[in-house]
Amino acid sequence: xxxxxxxxxxxxxxxxxxxxxxxxxxxxxxxxxxxxxxxxxxxxxxxxxxxxxxxxxxxxxxxxxxxxxxxxxxxxxxxxxxxxxxxxxxxxxxxxxxxxxxxxxxxxxxxxxxxxxxxxxxxxxxxxxxxxxxxxxxxxxxxxxxxxxxxxxxxxxxxxxxxxxxxxxxxxxxxxxxxxxxxxxxxxxxxxxxxxxxxxxxxxxxxxxxxxxxxxxxxxxxxxxxxxxxxxxxxxxxxxxxxxxxxxxxxxxxxxxxxxxxxxxxxxxxxxxxxxxxxxxxxxxxxxxxxxxxxxxxxxxxxxxxxxxxxxxxxxxxxxxxxxxxxxxxxxxxxxxxxxxxxxxxxxxxxxxxxxxxxxxxxxxxxxxxxxxxxxxxxxxxx
Amino acid sequence: xxxxxxxxxxxxxxxxxxxxxxxxxxxxxxxxxxxxxxxxxxxxxxxxxxxxxxxxxxxxxxxxxxxxxxxxxxxxxxxxxxxxxxxxxxxxxxxxxxxxxxxxxxxxxxxxxxxxxxxxxxxxxxxxxxxxxxxxxxxxxxxxxxxxxxxxxxxxxxxxxxxxxxxxxxxxxxxxxxxxxxxxxxxxxxxxxxxxxxxxxxxxxxxxxxxxxxxxxxxxxxxxxxxxxxxxxxxxxxxxxxxxxxxxxxxxxxxxxxxxxxxxxxxxxxxxxxxxxxxxxxxxxxxxxxxxxxxxxxxxxxxxxxxxxxxxxxxxxxxxxxxxxxxxxxxxxxxxxxxxxxxxxxxxxxxxxxxxxxxxxxxxxxxxxxxxxxxxxxxxxxx
Numbered sequence: 001x002x003x004x005x006x007x008x009x010x011x012x013x014x015x016x017x018x019x020x021x022x023x024x025x026x027x028x029x030x031x032x033x034x035x036x037x038x039x040x041x042x043x044x045x046x047x048x049x050x051x052x053x054x055x056x057x058x059x060x061x062x063x064x065x066x067x068x069x070x071x072x073x074x075x076x077x078x079x080x081x082x083x084x085x086x087x088x089x090x091x092x093x094x095x096x097x098x099x100x101x102x103x104x105x106x107x108x109x110x111x112x113x114x115x116x117x118x119x120x121x122x123x124x125x126x127x128x129x130x131x132x133x134x135x136x137x138x139x140x141x142x143x144x145x146x147x148x149x150x151x152x153x154x155x156x157x158x159x160x161x162x163x164x165x166x167x168x169x170x171x172x173x174x175x176x177x178x179x180x181x182x183x184x185x186x187x188x189x190x191x192x193x194x195x196x197x198x199x200x201x202x203x204x205x206x207x208x209x210x211x212x213x214x215x216x217x218x219x220x221x222x223x224x225x226x227x228x229x230x231x232x233x234x235x236x237x238x239x240x241x242x243x244x245x246x247x248x249x250x251x252x253x254x255x256x257x258x259x260x261x262x263x264x265x266x267x268x269x270x271x272x273x274x275x276x277x278x279x280x281x282x283x284x285x286x287x288x289x290x291x292x293x294x295x296x297x298x299x300x301x302x303x304x305x306x307x308x309x310x311x312x313x314x315x316x317x318x319x320x321x322x323x324x325x326x327x328x329x330x331x332x333x334x335x336x337x338x339x340x341x342x343x344x345x346x347x348x349x350x351x352x353x354x355x356x357x358x359x360x361x362x363x364x365x366x367x368x369x370x371x372x373x374x375x376x377x378x379x380x381x382x383x
Numbered sequence: 384x385x386x387x388x389x390x391x392x393x394x395x396x397x398x399x400x401x402x403x404x405x406x407x408x409x410x411x412x413x414x415x416x417x418x419x420x421x422x423x424x425x426x427x428x429x430x431x432x433x434x435x436x437x438x439x440x441x442x443x444x445x446x447x448x449x450x451x452x453x454x455x456x457x458x459x460x461x462x463x464x465x466x467x468x469x470x471x472x473x474x475x476x477x478x479x480x481x482x483x484x485x486x487x488x489x490x491x492x493x494x495x496x497x498x499x500x501x502x503x504x505x506x507x508x509x510x511x512x513x514x515x516x517x518x519x520x521x522x523x524x525x526x527x528x529x530x531x532x533x534x535x536x537x538x539x540x541x542x543x544x545x546x547x548x549x550x551x552x553x554x555x556x557x558x559x560x561x562x563x564x565x566x567x568x569x570x571x572x573x574x575x576x577x578x579x580x581x582x583x584x585x586x587x588x589x590x591x592x593x594x595x596x597x598x599x600x601x602x603x604x605x606x607x608x609x610x611x612x613x614x615x616x617x618x619x620x621x622x623x624x625x626x627x628x629x630x631x632x633x634x635x636x637x638x639x640x641x642x643x644x645x646x647x648x649x650x651x652x653x654x655x656x657x658x659x660x661x662x663x664x665x666x667x668x669x670x671x672x673x674x675x676x677x678x679x680x681x682x683x684x685x686x687x688x689x690x691x692x693x694x695x696x697x698x699x700x701x702x703x704x705x706x707x708x709x710x711x712x713x714x715x716x717x718x719x720x721x722x723x724x725x726x727x728x729x730x731x732x733x734x735x736x737x738x739x740x741x742x743x744x745x746x747x748x749x750x751x752x753x754x755x756x757x758x759x760x761x762x763x764x765x766x
Contacts, residue, residue, distance in 0.1 A: 035720030036621060238419060238698040314692065315621035315720055317700030336717050336725055337418030337698055344719075 029351075030383055033332070034344050035315040037383035040351070042376055043367075044077045050375040052099035052114070052164075052304075053359050053367065057107060061359075061367070061377070062137075064114065066096035070142070073377065075361075085135055085142030090117040090128035093158020101165045103134065103202065110136045113148075115163040115175065120154045127154035129193075130163045130177055132200075148204030151193040152219065155180040164233040164304065169240050172199050172207050174223065174258075176230035176244055184267040187226055190218035195266060197230070197244060197258055199223040211261035226264040226289060232305040232322060232357070233258070239338065245302040245322060246292070248272040249280060253302045254292035255320075257338060265289035271297050294333065294340045301326035303371070304357025310364030312382055323355035325371055330355060351378070412734075413766055416715070417727050418698040420766035423734070425759055426750075427460045433758040435482035435497070435547075435687075436742050436750065440490060444742075444750070444760070445520075447497065449479035453525070456760065458744075468518055468525030473500040473511035476541020484548045486517065486585065493519045496531075498546040498558065503537045510537035512576075513546045513560055517585075531587030534576040535602065538563040547616040547687065552623050555582050555590050557606065557641075559613035559627055567650045570609050573601035578649060580613070580627060580641055582606040594644035609647040609672065615688040615705060615740070616641070622721065628685040628705060629675070631655040632663060636685045637675035638703075640721060648672035654680050677716065677723045684709035686754070687740025693747030695765055706738035708754055713738060734761070 029040040049066040056062055061073045068091040072080040089096055095117030103111035111134050118131035129151035135142035160178030167173055179187045179195035187195025190212055198221035201207055212218035223242075232245030236257075246254035246264070252272025256264050268281045269289050285291065296302070305322035320333040320340075327348065334342035347355075347368075356371035366380040412423040432449040439445055444456045451474040452465040472479055478500030486494035494517050501514035512534035518525035543561030550556055562570045562578035570578025573595055581604035584590055595601035606625075615628030619640075629637035629647070635655025639647050651664045652672050668674065679685070688705035703716040703723070710731065717725035730738075730751075739754035749763040 033720070034722070035718075238696075309697065313621075314701050315718070318697050334717070334719050334724065335418075335698070336727075337416075339417070341717065342719055342724055 041379045043379045044377040047375045050369045064097045090119040099165045126156045129154040130161045160229040166233045178229035195227040197223040228266045231303045251297045253296040253299045255294040300324040312364035325354045427760040430758045433752045447480045473502040482548045509539045512537040513544045543612040549616045561612035578610040580606040611649045614686045634680045636679040636682045638677040683707040695747035708737045
């Protein structure tokens with residue numbers, strides 16, 4: 001009997017070792033940067049197109065797979081079963097389960113907020129738009145699912161859903177929303193949520209100090225207009241102001257300081273052009289429209305980014321770390337106040353993978369997520 | 384009787400109000416910088432040529448006056464009586480009581496270390512050199528005075544004493560030592576401490592991994608050579624390596640990454656020239672001699688500096704803040720790794736005073752010390 005138990009235990013051990021073998025076997029990668037040497041370690045792999053990630057207080061990660069699953073992944077690479085209790089999703093094209101963040105009061109409420117492509121009601125409909133819900137995380141279950149926002153109108157498109165979720169210091173929630181590609185001109189008008197940043201309260205109500213609450217015909221959730229597809233957003237820790245990353249057309253990715261009521265120009269002004277060539281809009285400047293604080297021409301396909309504020313990389317303090325899809329690089333930007341005074345491109349040769357987003361861990365280390373059918377999570381530490 | 388007590392109390396209050404009147408009356412100064420708006424407040428004044436300053440765990444400041452006094456100053460501007468128990472000093476020219484730092488184990492040992500111009504024995508002698516002692520701080524008294532280092536040889540000069548004290552992460556103590564002006568050629572030879580950085584253990588003994596301990600004829604305390612007068616030094620929080628600020632001749636101030644056994648060139652190579660004109664040495668480059676990481680031509684008269692690591696100025700994280708005497712400016716340097724990629728000069732128009740040193744408070748605020756017959760301590764906070 002004892003012998004059987006031991007054999008079983010050994011078998012289980014062997015099985016577990018097999019599952020995580022690749023992770024534990026891969027040697028850490030040492031990389032030299034212009035400001036310090038770093039080490040890259042694979043901590044999880046095999047998840048399908050990770051889009052968003054948030055650290056739980058216990059150090060585990062809440063991870064979204066665009067196909068419509070959310071899982072808890074430990075920093076030792078243990079991938080949990082999909083959480084139950086998510087709403088129905090439009091998981092096609094660029095749509096599906098997108099960003100995830102903890103509620104500011106997560107410690108007491110256990111609430112998490114997430115964005116996703118929401119299908120219209122009715123089985124035959126292809127209409128969809130970005131939506132945001134919250135739910136209470138209880139073990140492996142999402143409970144008390146509560147819908148707080150849907151982008152208006154719904155469109156038949158598989159493109160440009162945005163959508164990063166960022167808590168403002170005042171407890172309101174910023175949601176970045178794409179122009180849905182086929183409807184780009186609507187980014188300039190206030191009667192819809194396409195190509196907008198919106199700002200809501202945690203319960204889904206409209207903050208009464210939103211810039212267009214008293215504008216006739218304007219949707220009151222709107223914060224700023226004239227956007228294309230913001231796949232990155234973060235609060236600047238110095239100015240406390242929202243910065244958004246604009247995934248532009250061919251040429252013309254932008255970083256913007258995203259302020260109330262401002263118009264960021266798309267598709268009237270842009271540094272980009274149509275895929276395959278061909279002018280978009282009227283040029284690069286126009287009165288009443290904002291210029292980006294930084295731009296990439298040609299485009300690198302910007303995605304998620306952070307302002308680094310941890311203690312593990314003193315030399316990267318306050319730097320922006322930004323994931324690039326097409327260029328397969330981690331971009332490091334050095335700021336001086338609101339100016340970007342230097343760019344370094346990292347990990348293109350060493351990893352060479354489409355990067356979806358960057359998250360700062362509670363341990364001050366940096367976590368990098370690839371956008372692949374088998375996504376990886378990398379941990380970056382100082383050497 | 385009660386009336387008398389009240390009158391006395393009021394008189395004392397009036398007297399106290401009078402003493403600190405100027406401090407409390409001065410309105411804070413608001414200053415715009417390229418990276419954030421700051422506020423400057425005078426927190427103490429009337430001290431004579433402050434040279435060094437260190438924060439005590441209770442938030443009060445230990446302040447040296449070059450004339451040979453050390454005092455405790457509260458952040459509300461209360462200036463204590465001079466501490467008793469200092470050794471005799473050569474308080475002439477640039478000499479006197481210089482830097483002060485707490486021992487790494489101050490919390491349990493109450494030891495402080497300080498540098499000063501030490502006279503030779505014998506009343507008639509004008510010979511002197513920089514020395515370092517420690518003592519135990521007990522209220523207003525310095526007790527158990529212990530001498531740990533004297534620069535060799537003593538020289539009849541009132542110039543170029545150094546001398547910043549910086550603890551290395553391994554618990555050894557760096558001391559920056561000047562060339563005494565009249566003896567600059569000795570900065571190139573290993574048989575003396577002139578124009579050197581030295582490194583000692585906390586008890587004054589020689590670390591056995593010092594670079595010249597096994598070199599015949601070399602003084603074993605030597606860390607690096609070829610310096611003129613380093614009035615600033617700090618450990619880079621990223622690389623953990625010592626950086627020194629070289630107060631050059633006319634033209635030619637430098638920042639150096641100060642490494643074991645390296646020769647920083649003075650007076651063989653320099654970007655400066657003699658006061659009033661005239662070449663010094665052989666030029667600006669020579670094999671076997673280090674180039675500065677940054678230089679100021681013309682000279683700004685560099686003094687004390689820090690790498691900012693507090694949480695009050697996220698936008699200045701890892702920036703160097705450096706006091707300039709002649710230029711009467713606070714220099715802000717933005718680093719990327721070991722490179723300096725931007726310089727901003729602050730407070731020249733707003734303060735216009737010779738600045739002796741910069742200290743980061745335990746509160747994350749920045750404290751600035753002027754070099755005047757009536758020195759001030761300014762507190763810099765975000766606006």
